[in-house]
Amino acid sequence: MTELKGQLLEVSGVSVTFDGFRAINNLSFSIGPAEMRAIIGPNGAGKTTFMDIVTGKTRPDEGHVLWGEKSINLIGMNEARIAQAGIGRKFQRPTVFEDQSVYDNLLMAVKNARGPFSVLLYRPSFKDRGRVEQLASEIGLAEEIHRKSGELSHGQKQWLEIGMLLAQEPRLLLVDEPAAGMTLAEREQTTDILVEAAKTRAVVVVEHDMEFVRRLNCKVTVLHEGSVLAEGSLDHVTANQQVIDVYLGR
Amino acid sequence: MNRSFVLRNPSILVFLALLAFFTLAVTALSEGFGVALISTSFVKTLGKTLCLALVAVAMDLVWGYCGILSLGHFAFFGLGGYMIGMWLMYERTRGIVEASLAEAPIPPTPQEVVDAIGNQIFGVVGSSEFPLVWAFADSLVLQLLLVVILPGLLALVFGWLAFRSRVTGVYLSILTQAMTLALSLYLFQNDSGLRGNNGLSGLQNLPGLDAVPQAVVSIWFLWASALALGLGYLLAAWLVSGKFGSVVRGIRDNEARVRFLGYSVESYKLVIFTLTAMIAGIAGALYYPQAGIINPAEIAPIASIYLAVWVAIGGRGRLYGAVIGAVFVSLVSTWFTGGQAPDVNLGFYTVKWVDWWLIVLGLSFVLVTLFAPKGIGGLFDLIAARRGPDRHGDDLGPDQGSLREKEAVE
Numbered sequence: 001m002t003e004l005k006g007q008l009l010e011v012s013g014v015s016v017t018f019d020g021f022r023a024i025n026n027l028s029f030s031i032g033p034a035e036m037r038a039i040i041g042p043n044g045a046g047k048t049t050f051m052d053i054v055t056g057k058t059r060p061d062e063g064h065v066l067w068g069e070k071s072i073n074l075i076g077m078n079e080a081r082i083a084q085a086g087i088g089r090k091f092q093r094p095t096v097f098e099d100q101s102v103y104d105n106l107l108m109a110v111k112n113a114r115g116p117f118s119v120l121l122y123r124p125s126f127k128d129r130g131r132v133e134q135l136a137s138e139i140g141l142a143e144e145i146h147r148k149s150g151e152l153s154h155g156q157k158q159w160l161e162i163g164m165l166l167a168q169e170p171r172l173l174l175v176d177e178p179a180a181g182m183t184l185a186e187r188e189q190t191t192d193i194l195v196e197a198a199k200t201r202a203v204v205v206v207e208h209d210m211e212f213v214r215r216l217n218c219k220v221t222v223l224h225e226g227s228v229l230a231e232g233s234l235d236h237v238t239a240n241q242q243v244i245d246v247y248l249g250r
Numbered sequence: 251m252n253r254s255f256v257l258r259n260p261s262i263l264v265f266l267a268l269l270a271f272f273t274l275a276v277t278a279l280s281e282g283f284g285v286a287l288i289s290t291s292f293v294k295t296l297g298k299t300l301c302l303a304l305v306a307v308a309m310d311l312v313w314g315y316c317g318i319l320s321l322g323h324f325a326f327f328g329l330g331g332y333m334i335g336m337w338l339m340y341e342r343t344r345g346i347v348e349a350s351l352a353e354a355p356i357p358p359t360p361q362e363v364v365d366a367i368g369n370q371i372f373g374v375v376g377s378s379e380f381p382l383v384w385a386f387a388d389s390l391v392l393q394l395l396l397v398v399i400l401p402g403l404l405a406l407v408f409g410w411l412a413f414r415s416r417v418t419g420v421y422l423s424i425l426t427q428a429m430t431l432a433l434s435l436y437l438f439q440n441d442s443g444l445r446g447n448n449g450l451s452g453l454q455n456l457p458g459l460d461a462v463p464q465a466v467v468s469i470w471f472l473w474a475s476a477l478a479l480g481l482g483y484l485l486a487a488w489l490v491s492g493k494f495g496s497v498v499r500g501i502r503d504n505e506a507r508v509r510f511l512g513y514s515v516e517s518y519k520l521v522i523f524t525l526t527a528m529i530a531g532i533a534g535a536l537y538y539p540q541a542g543i544i545n546p547a548e549i550a551p552i553a554s555i556y557l558a559v560w561v562a563i564g565g566r567g568r569l570y571g572a573v574i575g576a577v578f579v580s581l582v583s584t585w586f587t588g589g590q591a592p593d594v595n596l597g598f599y600t601v602k603w604v605d606w607w608l609i610v611l612g613l614s615f616v617l618v619t620l621f622a623p624k625g626i627g628g629l630f631d632l633i634a635a636r637r638g639p640d641r642h643g644d645d646l647g648p649d650q651g652s653l654r655e656k657e658a659v660e
């Protein structure tokens with residue numbers, strides 16, 4: 001990978017309005033190539049909308065979303081092309097293909113040509129099968145690899161989805177509430193997976209749980225009413241009076 | 251891991267063996283080649299049923315696997331029938347016209363022959379000119395190509411417009427239904443160039459083969475239909491077996507997830523929609539020469555809805571389910587609506603099945619949807635589940651679990 005000077009993703013001056021409601025208001029945000037970042041904020045602060053904009057699901061009214069060395073503008077690209085460019089996204093609720101095995105889920109995600117005709121003629125190579133098995137053990141699902149993913153527990157599904165994200169080999173991971181509904185032990189393993197991932201790529205985690213954010217031990221961005229309220233270490237932002245007023249104080 | 255996909259899916263072998271057995275058995279019992287236990291018209295019914303099974307496999311691909319409830323695949327089926335029908339009718343009429351003009355004192359010019367054919371074919375709609383759509387009607391090869399190309403092209407353009415605008419679910423079904431209705435209304439017009447509501451007829455007579463009796467022709471078509479169904483089934487099974495199948499089923503279950511994995515959902519839908527339209531065209535081209543006649547009523551929206559009902563009753567999301575549904579429902583339907591089913595006299599009211607069949611069909615559709623969403627094909631799961639080890643008695647725990655109860659007791 002070529003050395004990236006400056007930022008991997010740069011969002012500047014982005015606004016979006018739904019039926020007169022300003023969900024994102026002149027938001028600016030940037031993240032480096034190997035960085036972990038947590039985004040916190042009250043409900044309706046625009047955390048999920050922010051992810052929608054970066055991944056191409058929602059088109060902003062104004063602003064720029066610039067990506068990578070060549071500063072490609074992501075606005076106007078569709079979801080599939082943005083994903084191919086190297087942005088992976090995990091949804092709030094675990095979304096895996098429940099009707100298919102863990103193996104099939106991971107194999108679908110492994111980085112390869114994505115066009116219909118090359119997929120039609122695709123046969124899993126030795127390398128791809130090895131990659132799937134390696135990913136399965138990384139996310140602790142080596143034993144379950146041939147089970148239908150619908151039979152997995154909630155936490156295992158969350159990991160499978162993270163595993164699918166890693167299989168895509170993205171340069172930026174957007175993770176929406178990864179710890180929701182997990183037991184304490186599961187949370188710890190999730191933290192480990194994410195911290196490991198952030199060594200080689202950018203990871204953005206949206207999370208409500210302050211304990212979880214503390215364990216990630218990274219820079220925190222606080223969103224409020226669609227724009228950045230504060231940014232810095234967790235201790236720094238939790239000491240901020242405005243943050244206490246709009247978020248922590250409640 | 252590298253075994254061929256047929257071996258990995260034993261149901262394919264079972265299906266192909268049953269199909270081969272069925273075809274041979276019907277041939278042996280037919281009037282044309284066998285002991286004449288089955289009438290030629292029933293052989294034709296069976297041959298047509300195989301074509302319906304093929305279009306049902308296509309419908310299962312597009313609906314059961316890809317999640318697109320298309321209510322327009324019978325339009326593609328009908329278009330395939332029209333394309334082959336044009337050649338059949340043109341060539342046969344030419345044979346008749348040439349025979350009658352040969353007795354004239356002066357040999358006819360080629361233009362006179364063409365005019366006479368036009369007069370014969372379009373007389374019923376008060377015209378004698380060949381419309382533009384008949385430009386290739388004298389070429390079997392071109393019309394055979396059109397059987398595949400025309401439905402494919404229509405599906406490609408329609409699908410591109412619909413999928414690109416992200417029309418999904420019930421809205422897409424309504425759009426496909428509208429397309430079907432528009433096509434059938436257009437074909438009903440006399441100036442559509444395809445003889446309006448008269449449709450194309452006499453398709454059972456193959457040009458140049460007047461000497462061959464229908465008893466023999468019907469077996470030819472039975473074999474051709476069985477071959478097409480076998481190949482179509484293999485193709486469909488291959489499509490849904492690998493990673494392509496994974497992606498397609500993923501689109502059915504969670505379109506957005508597939509998109510965020512970097513797959514262009516629209517192109518996949520377009521490939522499936524177009525391909526199944528082509529399969530439907532081939533099925534139609536084999537069906538209508540056995541039916542003998544095609545008219546715009548065949549393309550009416552209700553036909554495509556029946557197709558969805560067959561697949562739902564047979565069990566969508568599994569290819570043999572679609573075949574079972576099409577064969578079972580269409581044969582039972584033929585029996586009930588053909589007047590063969592005995593009326594039921596309740597004393598105060600006589601149930602005439604011709605009138606009541608649709609209600610029975612509708613009711614069974616509702617019941618299957620509510621209580622057996624896997625359809626008739628789901629019954630095979632019960633058999634497969636029963637084949638598992640039957641250990642009797644209690645679980646013997648982790649250490650002895652591998653032993654049968656009897657072995658453990660001994």
